[in-house]
Amino acid sequence: MRSFALIIILFLGKCVFGQIAVIKDKDGFTNVRKLPDSKSEILHKIKDSEVFSYEESESDWIKVHIPKNKYHLNCDEQDNLIGYIHKSRLNPIEKLETFKGTEFSFKYILKEFNVKDKISNFDGQWLTKINGRRIYGTDGNLPKTEITEIEVKLNGIEIDVAQVFYEDLFECDNNIVINKNNRDYIVHQWNSDGAGAYLLVWVFGNNKLKQRLILIP
Structure with a gap:
């Protein structure tokens, strides 16, 4: 069901x-x-x-x-x-062109979620905010996975993705789609715990993160 x-x-x-x-x-x-x-x-x-x-x-x-x-x-x-x-x-x-090259790479480093090291409003049953921020990927349940780091490289150069851009994202995996538009790379995927579905889009170019877009059904 x-x-x-x-x-x-x-x-x-x-x-x-x-x-x-x-x-x-x-x-x-x-x-x-x-x-x-x-x-x-x-x-x-x-x-x-x-x-x-x-x-x-x-x-x-x-x-x-x-x-x-x-x-x-x-x-x-x-x-x-x-x-x-x-x-x-x-x-x-x-x-858009589906990226099949090797000059760009994107990978989440994931771990099991632990609410004990977070400042949250979890009441033992429902969770809506962590560290004062709205969260994506659950519908009040505790997430199963969280991101500890995002590894991005373009032409051998590492692109830093600050924690503020992923600490509100949960239930991600590395089942992603990458499209190329001119010199930019667009990474996107659907994430969910079964109810809290959201579409996540990243845009990289000029050796930096250019945009993060989240859509919720």
């Missing part, structure tokens, strides 16, 4: 909340407009490899959700900028 529920959650998540994309524009950016009209006010400019979510549409204009915080730290849906881009500028992540 739990496995079936997880399949349903992930299916709905991918269909409704899991549509992520980058832009395809020779200028290196695309205008996000307030309304689905080329003369509407420009709210934002999406740059190459900036990952965002979008809503499927039959029209020429696509509604997009742009995270205001590029690392998604203590954010929720209210912290998204919502606007429109022309569908000709939309490049869904599944259409």
Whole structure:
């Protein structure tokens, strides 16, 4: 039953909340407009490899959700900028080149979760925050695994990923997908304990972490 529920959650998540994309524009950016009209006010400019979510549409204009915080730290849906881009500028992540090279590598170092070394609001039954932060990967249950480090290398150079970017992430594994967009690498996966599903996206380029995106069904 739990496995079936997880399949349903992930299916709905991918269909409704899991549509992520980058832009395809020779200028290196695309205008996000307030309304689905080329003369509407420009709210934002999406740059190459900036990952965002979008809503499927039959029209020429696509509604997009742009995270205001590029690392998604203590954010929720209210912290998204919502606007429109022309569908000709939309490049869904599944259409990007699948990375098969060796110059880039990404790996989680994981260990069994231990609530005793955390500052949490765990009441013996439910857990919602650790070290004052919202957590991802559970629905109130204690996580099974946590990240102790993320090893990332590009052309032999180690890219540092600070603890603040992964201490709120749980139930991760190394079953990841990597896509390449120009000179950037986009790592993404679905994680869950069976109920707390979330889509996690990392963007690396120029020997640094450029973005972290989290989507919750």
